[in-house]
Amino acid sequence: MNETSQRLGEVIEASTTGFTAQCYELYDLPPLGSLVRTGDSTNGLFAVVCHAVTEGLEPGRKPIARGKDEPDEESIFQSNPQLSKLLRSEFSTLVVGHRKGGRILQYLPPQPARIHSFVHACTAEESKDFGRTFGFLNILLNAKIETPADELIAATLRIMGASYADPRPFLIGAGKELASLLGEDYGKLKAILERIKP
């Protein structure tokens, strides 16, 4: 596995269809739609970031406004150095595939992620490897989440496309897969295509 792949955080909640991870650094969230992974080059999960929150560390205790006398937002943190320890950033993901014995499989894994698994951002190479087939699009389309599926898919494809020097062939391939999945829903298809047009 490429050593430069950035470690983002740790799994703190997991289910069959997704997991939530806490970032090591406040606000150090991966972008919506980006591809992340757990495990290593033989076994692990692939997931797409579908939601993120930043909130108080203790559940039920809301942060209070502190900047009334500060000249700018930055100064709030300088005056209250403990703050960054009281807040945390978390992101939720949808599992879109897994790796078993080195093979990438684009369907749900038999087991959910384990708590405290490290979560890494996928490198360009990993993203390309994963993007060779488009089975993951069907999982994204059918996910029951708050984020609208077309927004999420468009974001995912834009980010994955960015790993190629020329994203067009990749996007056309993905578009054709979507077209066959969304044969009966031209409206949705059109909305996604509008958002991924290179």
Add this chain to the structure above:
Amino acid sequence: MNEDVRLGLVVSGSLSEGVAVRLDSKASVEDVVVGRYVTIEGKSRRFLGMITDVKLDASDERMTFAPPDPGDTFSAEILSGTSAYGLLTVTPYLVIGGDSKAVVEGPQPVKTIPSHFSPVGLSSDSDIELVFGKEDDKRFWIGNPLDMETKLCLNLPELVKRSNGIFGKSGTGKTFLTRILLIGMLQKSACVNLVFDMHSEYGWEGSSEKGRKVKALKQLFPTKVSIFSLDEENARRRQVSTDFIVKIGYDEIEPEDMALLRQTLNLTDLAVEACFTLRKHFGRNWIKSTLEIDAGEESEELLKSLTIHESSFQSLKRGLGTITRLSFMQPHVEQRAVDFVLKYLQQGTNVVLEFGRYTDITAYILVANLLTRRIYSQYRDQTEKALAEDTKPPAPLVITIEEAHKFLNPEVASQTIFGTIAREMRKYNCTLLVIDQRPSGIDSEVMSQLGTKITCLLDNEKDIDSVLAGISGKNELKGVLAKLASKQQALVFGHAVPMPVAFSPREYGSRESYKDFTPAETSPREVEKNIDELWR
């Protein structure tokens, strides 16, 4: 299947309406044409079919209301072949292969259709050759299937076993196609031909539309063809190598001939009836005698006794006048053309009867009918005799007529000799080759008896219907027929071909083409020399 020729996959269909083939996104609808042959690789056998329709479809019809921007090549590329795709209708005709027995038996008519998702591709030349056979001593190359290099060959001895038709609107290539077919029959069918050549274009030089002269049968096959002419002057002017100048005696005309001319001569029904009465009264010389009836009292008495009304008589007299004014008509002729035609035919020489300047329909109907009636009765006698005595029957005879609807329209088809020949099939070794630009004018029963039909472009709905009547997959072929090019493209179907084919007839009229058509004939120069001598 070779990826270059692959078109798509079977997605639905039925035996009666053909199978739907969804085009691959790589294949463009613009590159497939109706009439083209495709091969479908089923699970256990191959199917051969014809593309009979092409259409664009969309999986969600909303796409047709809100298509992507014209400049949006990205969306267009994604949508085409997926949400928006081409659909072909393919009518399967034959199956090839399967078990070893099927391989030996060769292509068979379809009784089922290929299964879902069978790949479909353009047929290879070898598939087509497997079906239609190679050029040999019986199979004659008439043209090439649309967009293909393969030779389309017809089994001519098989073809002439039944009456056949060549159709197409004016200027589509009927005459050229007929010439080609006659050449084929001359060489490979073991039959003799009698051609009633209305516009003098089969025996000797006719001209193409571009004004170029086009050689005809006698020039290409001087030893196998003889030309009879009704118009000596015309033949001389055109320097035609003529074997016989045809004259017809009044006494050769029978009342039946007049009945056939009722419409063209504008005769009343009663006038036609009068012919039969007068023939009975006067005998063989009835026309001469009838024309001699003058206005005197005696004549009035005669007509009265025969119960012929004065107005019918006048109508008839006008009609007979038209006929007898034709200068090839004479009161009596010693050397009857029919005997000579028969003599030549029996020697195996093909006869082309040129009409020269007599291009009006009256002369054509009269002469063709009169000669054919006699020739046919001779043929019938000879065939029956041969049957009784167990000897060799006369060589099959093919009679070519143009403007066939004049002889075979519903009103007269039951009475004329041509109707009889068409209906009796090859009972007496005699069949027709009918050429017509208005097939809907031909009696439907006669049409249904034609074994093989070759049709160039037709645009009248009624004509298309009458040509395709009774054939399976009619609606599908309709689309193919209506889309033929306006010249030198045709559709052949029926008895002599295992499946319908759209094809381009061989090029005819260039120097090379003559060479191709006459592998072992006298050189044209020699022929020209002989002709010079003839008219010196």
